[in-house]
Amino acid sequence: GENVEQHPSTLSVQEGDSAVIKCTYSDSASNYFPWYKQELGKRPQLIIDIRSNVGEKKDQRIAVTLNKTAKHFSLHITETQPEDSAVYFCAVGRGSQGNLIFGKGTKLSVKP
């Protein structure tokens, strides 16, 4: 089955700095790569996703890059703000299947 590894497990940055979180996956047939943000005590919510026919996608301060050959994708957050502090999860799926497999999460702390 699919195996998703996420690094780092914790990340601390100063406000205004950039943060990068990386995930690798094992199944070359996977074609859907979302990122979720989970604030303390809340449910995970989608912040950005990318499909395998695209190498990069950007939404304001958030971007995701995908390298299908190397089977890894990364989340980039620029100009971090304290409200970016949360746990971020990557996930991997195949469009024709019903399951998403998640990484173990990265706890991001943004210090003012």
Added chain:
Amino acid sequence: NAGVTQTPKFQVLKTGQSMTLQCAQDMNHEYMSWYRQDPGMGLRLIHYSVGAGITDQGEVPNGYNVSRSTTEDFPLRLLSAAPSQTSVYFCASRMDRGSSGTEAFFGQGTRLTVV
């Protein structure tokens, strides 16, 4: 449009008891899944369904049963609760768009403690 609704929000069970966690969605999504979240372990897939009458095992299915008799509902049954099943449980639903992946919408979670 309530999205994904889970009940209960909190539950304490004694070892050996059984219970059902309820999940309902009103978005007419074909895919539904159950995850458990433990510290440092991320979200681990328990069971999932691609449509009414179809279920499959995920990464950690032991000790849990599911059924999908309608599109809207996907209950998770704990047959004989064990302390190792203490966790936060999330139900999620997704639309089926064929070969293209789609966003998962999560319920608010159920915090289960087994003593």
